[in-house]
Amino acid sequence: MKTESFTITGEYIELLAFLKAVGLAETGGHAKFIVDEGEVVRNGEVEYRRRAKIISGDVLEIDGVRFELE
Numbered sequence: 001m002k003t004e005s006f007t008i009t010g011e012y013i014e015l016l017a018f019l020k021a022v023g024l025a026e027t028g029g030h031a032k033f034i035v036d037e038g039e040v041v042r043n044g045e046v047e048y049r050r051r052a053k054i055i056s057g058d059v060l061e062i063d064g065v066r067f068e069l070e
Contacts, residue, residue: 003066012053015040024062039063 006022013021016031019040025031032050034040040047041061042054054060060067 001061001064001066003068005070006067007070008054008056012055014050015042015047015052015054016050018054018060019062022067024065034062 004022006018015035016025016028019025019031019034020028025034035048035050038046038048039062042052043059047060054069056069058069060069
């Protein structure tokens with residue numbers, strides 16, 4: 001599995017915004033689809049909340065890529 005780092009500039013980033021920021025979703029609708037299909041694993045558990053607040057220290061696994069948030 002490929003691992004990438006992502007630095008959060010504020011206190012948090014919402015999950016949908018994160019998916020668009022890293023290029024996994026081209027549109028907001030595409031990002032919603034990814035979340036609704038259960039393709040996002042956050043800290044070992046599937047994340048279905050579209051507006052989940054992703055914070056520094058979280059680890060996301062999406063489509064074979066592991067993102068470590070700083």
